[in-house]
Amino acid sequence: MLTKLEKKIISLIQGDIPITEYPYLEIAEKLGIAEETLLETLKSLRDRGVMRRFGATLRHQKSGFAANAMVAWKVDENRIDDVGQKMTSCKQVSHCYRRNPSKEWSYNLYTMVHAGNEESCREIVRNLAKETSVDTYTLLFSRRELKKTSMKYFSTP
Numbered sequence: 609m610l611t612k613l614e615k616k617i618i619s620l621i622q623g624d625i626p627i628t629e630y631p632y633l634e635i636a637e638k639l640g641i642a643e644e645t646l647l648e649t650l651k652s653l654r655d656r657g658v659m660r661r662f663g664a665t666l667r668h669q670k671s672g673f674a675a676n677a678m679v680a681w682k683v684d685e686n687r688i689d690d691v692g693q694k695m696t697s698c699k700q701v702s703h704c705y706r707r708n709p710s711k712e713w714s715y716n717l718y719t720m721v722h723a724g725n726e727e728s729c730r731e732i733v734r735n736l737a738k739e740t741s742v743d744t745y746t747l748l749f750s751r752r753e754l755k756k757t758s759m760k761y762f763s764t765p
Contacts, residue, residue: 610658613641617649619762621662675749676722677729679736680715682744688717691740695719700732715746 636646703720
């Protein structure tokens with residue numbers, strides 16, 4: 609169960625973080641608490657498994673990564689963890705998920721690959737396929753971003 613303070617902290621950090629020399633101090637001041645209290649609470653949330661990580665969202669199109677593809681892979685279930693770890697070690701892979709296949713769609717591992725152009729994405733995927741010995745996959749290139757937002761768990765205090 610989360611405390612009122614924890615919920616308030618989460619509501620402030622789930623959006624944009626201030627781009628200042630001391631962003632945590634600015635957040636703490638908005639909450640009327642000490643910066644040390646904020647940092648201790650964030651550490652506690654992480655240690656308890658409430659928060660897994662704290663990171664930035666990169667707008668890849670604005671940073672030079674003009675092409676990205678979701679790659680659906682068909683991986684033997686007994687190799688899924690090993691293959692997934694190898695794929696996540698690739699710096700051009702931003703996401704990696706295992707999902708249940710269906711009769712109509714037999715793929716069970718998904719990665720997002722980002723590069724400067726589509727051919728570069730294809731080359732990265734060919735290298736991943738070779739490195740992992742997974743030869744059944746399909747690339748689904750993004751054509752237009754319709755929505756990209758982070759989940760909001762608590763409203764701003």
